[in-house]
Amino acid sequence: MARGVLLDLSGVLYDGDTVLPGAVVAVSRLRAADLPLRFLTNTTRQSKRQLIAQLQHFGFDCAADEVFTPVAAACAWLEANGYRPHLLVHSALEEDFADCRKDGPIAVVVGDAAERFSYGRLNAAFRALMAGAPLLALARNRFFRDRDGELSLDAGPFVEALEHASGTKAQLFGKPSADFFLAAAASIGLDPADATMIGDDAESDTAGALAAGIGTAILVRSGKYREGDENRFAPAPTTVVDDIRAACDFILHQH
Template identity: 75%
Template sequence: MIKGVLLDISGVLCDGYAAMPGAVESVSLLRAAEIPIRFLTNTTRQSKRQLIHQLQSFGINAAPDEVFTPVAAARAWLVENGYVPHLLVHPDLEEDFADCRADGPIAIVLGDAAQRFTYDNMNAAFRNLQNGAPFLALARNRVFRDLDGRLSLDAGPFVEALEYASGTKARLFGKPSSEFFLAAVASTGCDSADVAMVGDDAESDVAGALSAGVGKGILVRTGKYRSGDENSVAPEPSAVVEDIRAAGCYILKMRNR
């Protein structure tokens, strides 16, 4: 039985700045079936405000409390523990940290910084880690599908480089963190066994969700998916389907099973 749905955004609902075929209709059908939906993303090149605006521009209405990004959890950690963020992130993400404290001990916060992944910026983060700064990773995905349709390096390789150099293990706030998935599940009011995760990343989206206790992991053959991805992870996907339209049909069929 599927009573709630977690949807990845990039690669599932959109490809760059365009909606995937069937995305708007599929979300509408799920909402018509009164299935609670949460939108999950590890994307850290856009603020939450920009993400919501993008979804709405496609015709997908997403309320702020339905959109889960790693930033909110990282900010809560910073506040709770009294740290100032040393940001190594994309400039568009800085607005999500604008109201963080400006004085106190430093914690490194790393996302997909794109062109900001320079030697000087990485070395500055490394030196702070050497001095004992905690390491907060907003994501550690290996790759993402870029605007040219090809795969590009995501934040993960840079997280691992700093971990290797400094000997400091990063605390992960995005997928595949179990805490991230379970926070989204809890907001639906459903048991985790009755929730399905739909993603294009077999490792981070699907295996991560299943390892966290989410009932179904549905892998779509869009976005960053490459042939055979489903055979390279454990747990294996519950289903592998062509796209979000097929995923929506699968969910509706499983609604009362």
């Protein structure tokens, strides 16, 4: 039985600039059942401030402490280990690193930089890695559903290219990192086994959650989902449903 719900954003609650049918009502139903919520995303083309504003614009009731992005964990690691960031990220994300230290050795931080994944920027990151800088990956998703409805390259292929070229293994801060899921569950005061994850990515969302010890993982056939995804990654999702409305029904029926 779910005692708290972890929700992916893009592909589950909205698609580009469009709220998915029934998503706002589904989230309201979960709240009405006194189920604490956390919104988990690997999206790194927006700052946390922009994400929260977008969710609220769409009609979702959410507070800042309910939204989990990989950036906060990466910034905490940089501070704890005495590094300043060498950023290979989208320009919109730079504000989230504004308070990071400006001195000390550098660590390369990679997110979905979009058009900023130029040869010059990638090569500068590669040279920093060859000089001994650690590599921090905010996400390593292979692709995502873009605003035009088509699939686009995400940060993962570029993280792997830097790993391959430099021989440096990236430390992951977003999904499917177990620490990411466990931190979200802990913020609600939950045993991971009592949490349910809802996502459209069978690799990062559902398999990642189950491998981390999350008790239930629901894969929705929206967003980036492709037929047969539930059979491509292990552990397999607990169940596969059409959309967030059906996922909500499944949770509330068990609850």
